[in-house]
Amino acid sequence: xxxxPVSLRLFVAVMEESTIAAAxxxxxxxxxxxSRRLAELEDSLRVSLFTRSNRGTEPTAAAxxxxxxxxxxLNDLDGIASQMREYGAGLxxxxxxxxxxxxITQFLPTQLQRFLAQHPAVDVRLQEQISTEVARTVAExxxxxxxLNAGHYGDRVTLLPYRRDELVLxxxxxxxxxxxxxxxxxxxxxxxxxGAHPGSAINNLLHRAASAAQxxxxxxxxxxxxxxxxxxxxxxxxxxxxPRGSAQLxxxxxxxxxxxxxxxxxxxxxxxxxxxxxALSPVARQLVDHLARPDSEWPAA
Numbered sequence: 001x002x003x004x005p006v007s008l009r010l011f012v013a014v015m016e017e018s019t020i021a022a023a024x025x026x027x028x029x030x031x032x033x034x035s036r037r038l039a040e041l042e043d044s045l046r047v048s049l050f051t052r053s054n055r056g057t058e059p060t061a062a063a064x065x066x067x068x069x070x071x072x073x074l075n076d077l078d079g080i081a082s083q084m085r086e087y088g089a090g091l092x093x094x095x096x097x098x099x100x101x102x103x104i105t106q107f108l109p110t111q112l113q114r115f116l117a118q119h120p121a122v123d124v125r126l127q128e129q130i131s132t133e134v135a136r137t138v139a140e141x142x143x144x145x146x147x148l149n150a151g152h153y154g155d156r157v158t159l160l161p162y163r164r165d166e167l168v169l170x171x172x173x174x175x176x177x178x179x180x181x182x183x184x185x186x187x188x189x190x191x192x193x194x195g196a197h198p199g200s201a202i203n204n205l206l207h208r209a210a211s212a213a214q215x216x217x218x219x220x221x222x223x224x225x226x227x228x229x230x231x232x233x234x235x236x237x238x239x240x241x242x243p244r245g246s247a248q249l250x251x252x253x254x255x256x257x258x259x260x261x262x263x264x265x266x267x268x269x270x271x272x273x274x275x276x277x278x279a280l281s282p283v284a285r286q287l288v289d290h291l292a293r294p295d296s297e298w299p300a301a
Contacts, residue, residue, distance in 0.1 A: 005077055007041045008070040010034050011049070015059060015067050072141040092121040093283030098134045099126065099147035100201070103270055105226055106245035107163055108147070115290045122283055131201050138273050144284040146273035147291070149201045159271040160292055165243040167202065167266040170229070172236050173255040182260035185209050192220040192238035194229050202241055205265055230254050243268075 013023035014034065024031040042049050049066065050057040059067075079094070099108060104126070112124060129137060131148035138146040139156035147162060169188055171177050177187060189210055195203050195217075203219075210217040220238050223229050226246045233240050234254040247258040260266075272291060274280060280288065 003044065003073075004037075004041075005074065007037045007044075009074060010037045011041055011063075012067065012070050012074065014038065014057075015063065019056060068140060075141045093119070093281070093286075094123045095125070095145060095281075095284045095287050096143040097124060097126045097145045097147070097287070098129045098137045098143040100131050100134060100149065100270075101128055101196075101226060102149075102165055102243045102246065102268075103147040103163070104128055105249065106165060106243055107270075111291055115287060118290075119283075119286065122287075124287065130197075130199050132199065135273055138275060141275065144274070144280060145288055145291070148271060148273055150269035150271045153273070156275070157273050158276050159273055160288070162270045162272045162291065163295075165245060165268050165270060167205075167241050167261055167263075167268065168244045168247055168258040169239060169241055169261050170233050170247050170256050170258050171239045172233055173257055175239065175257070177239070177259060178257045180259055182262045184262050186213050186215070188239050189213065189215045189217065192218045194221045194223065194232040194238040194240040195219045196229065196242075197222055197224045206241060209263065209265060226250070230256055 010023065010027060010029075013027050014020055017023040017026055020034050020038070021031050024034045027034070038049065045062075045066075047062045048060055049063040050059055108126070112126070116122065116124065127143070129146075131151070132153070134143075134146040134148040135153035135157050137143045139154070146157075150159065153159070169177070169183055169185075171188075175191075177183055177191075180187070185206070193206070195206065197203075203222075206217050218238075221232055223232060226242050227250060229240045229242060230247070230250040231254065232238065234256050241261070244258060247256070250256065251258060272288060274284075274288060277285065277288070
């Protein structure tokens with residue numbers, strides 16, 4: 001049995017777009033051609049991938065299983081073509097990295113600068129995602145390396161120690177709490193909050209902590225970046241929580257103050273995420289080893 005990559009790509013398009021018509025438009029093909037490819041794929045695999053009715057097509061359990069496998073195969077094929085092009089252009093490796101905003105703003109700029117200075121022929125592609133998406137993206141072979149908050153993400157990924165960070169409360173310079181050296185979350189709950197986007201790890205922590213304190217989180221504004229959060233706080237629109245290292249980037253430019261959060265959950269662990277060390281390419285393994293190296297082992301600048 002030979003599987004056609006074109007048919008797999010069309011199958012993935014149908015699964016992602018939910019309809020054959022939308023997938024056909026995305027792939028610039030006639031809907032009838034896409035339907036024929038799907039039927040041929042089902043014949044080759046000897047399994048029904050969709051149930052068909054007058055309401056359209058619905059994926060079967062086999063379709064969802066194939067989706068994961070097909071993405072892996074297509075990513076591998078794309079990786080072969082990409083890496084061969086890179087060898088021809090003088091590049092000798094390509095690593096796909098996904099990371100949460102805490103890692104991107106606090107640690108990765110310096111670490112990637114050092115790595116690329118040592119390995120100028122390597123191409124590192126970085127994308128920001130929330131931690132749950134980081135784990136899913138790595139598990140589905142859409143990225144080689146991830147950085148996320150330590151936690152439980154299932155047995156499809158392997159977590160390795162990376163760094164620790166500390167969450168702090170950020171308030172406007174003239175705020176009632178601004179003179180405090182440390183606070184507990186209960187001290188801040190009477191005030192409006194500027195939060196991160198839905199699903200973010202920090203928002204989830206805040207909601208759980210507020211619930212444990214039998215109070216509600218007055219989430220007035222939600223933003224998608226730490227700079228936007230700090231700008232909103234500086235404008236007096238609420239208080240916010242973010243990593244200390246990220247807050248320090250904005251303290252000189254904005255009238256805000258970072259206050260220690262006297263809460264056990266404010267001390268966090270970040271982890272590296274891979275499918276398995278054995279599955280990494282040599283250059284991806286080099287990057288993982290570089291990222292895992294403690295800051296204390298680097299010579300002083």
